[in-house]
Amino acid sequence: MSTSVSVYSYAHSITYVTDKMLRSLKVIIVSIGLDPQKLTSDWAVLERGISTWLNTRDLIRLKLEIYNPNTDAFVGGWDFIADYSYGDDEGEMWADTEQIRSTIIKCGTFPSQCKYRVITTTRDGRPDVDGWSSTTLLSTDGFVFQSIGTAIGSHAIGAESGYWRKN
C-alpha cells in the first residue's frame, strides 16, 4: 500500500484517483493472464474520460468486462465504484493494489484467448469526451458482484473495488 500526506486540491484527487484506477486495471489484466496492450493503447483516452467524469462527478463505475470472443458472453470482470462522499478533507491519498492482487490469487486467471474492454457507467447528462462512445453492458446473469472494499482513497474521492464471480 502506498500512502502520502499533503495538502491536496480536488484536482489532485481527480488526477490521483484516475491514475490509480488505470494502474489497478493494468495490475488486474496482467495478473489474470491477459494482454495489457489494449489498455495501454487506449491509456490517454481512458485517462481523459475518467478524469473528466470524476471532475463533473458523473462517473459511477469504471468496469473491466472480460468476455469470450467466440460467444461475446461475459466471463468475469472487475468494477471500481466512485465515492464522492469519501474523505474528510484531510490530505491522505492511498491505493491498495495488494488487496487486488491477493484476491486474484484466490480467484485464479482467465484463458489467454479471452478479451476485455474498459467501460464506464455515468450519470445522465454527462459531457461527451473524445474517443468515447456509447455501448451496452454485457449480461451478468449468473454472476454476482463481490466487493473487496475501498481500494483507492483521497481527501475528496474514493473508489470501492470488487469482482464478478459466478453465482
Next chain:
Amino acid sequence: MSVIARSIISTPERSTSSTWEFITDLICQGDESSTQEFKAVAGLAAACISEETFNNHALVVISQGPRLRVYCLYGDDAISGDKRKEEVLSWKPIEGEWKAYLPCTEEDFDWIKTALATKSHRFFAYNIVDGLPSDSEGNKNSQEAQATSKSISIDVGRFNEL
C-alpha cells in the same frame, strides 16, 4: 561521458499522460520524427510512470551527446515542486543515433519489452531489478566507470595505519 539529469513533476500534479507529453516536448524539442517515436510508446511509458518506477530509476536516453536521465516526482514532491529540474536541455538528445530505455517493474518487464519491439526500434525496456542491459552503450560506460573507480579506490584500513 557526461550525464545530465532532469526531474519532472508527475502525479498528482500532472497525469501520467501529461507527464509523458512534457518529457516528449523536453527531449524532442519540436522534432517531428522523434516526437512520433515518443507518441508511439506513450501508453506504455504512461503505464511505467504510473508504477512510479521513474521515482528512483530514470528514463535513460543515450546518444552522441551527454547521457540524459529523466526521473519523475510524485506525491508531495510533485505538488511542492521543490525538487523539480525541468530546465530546457542545451543539446538535442534525439540528434543522430539515439536509444531510450524505459524503467519497468519485474512484473511488467516481459510484456513491455515485447510491446515496445512492435512500436519502436529506438525504445527498449529495462528491468529495474537488473538495471540497464549489458549491450547498451550506457552500461558499458558504467562498467568502465566502475573499473576506473576500483583502480583508484582507497584502502581506508591501510590509510589509518600510516
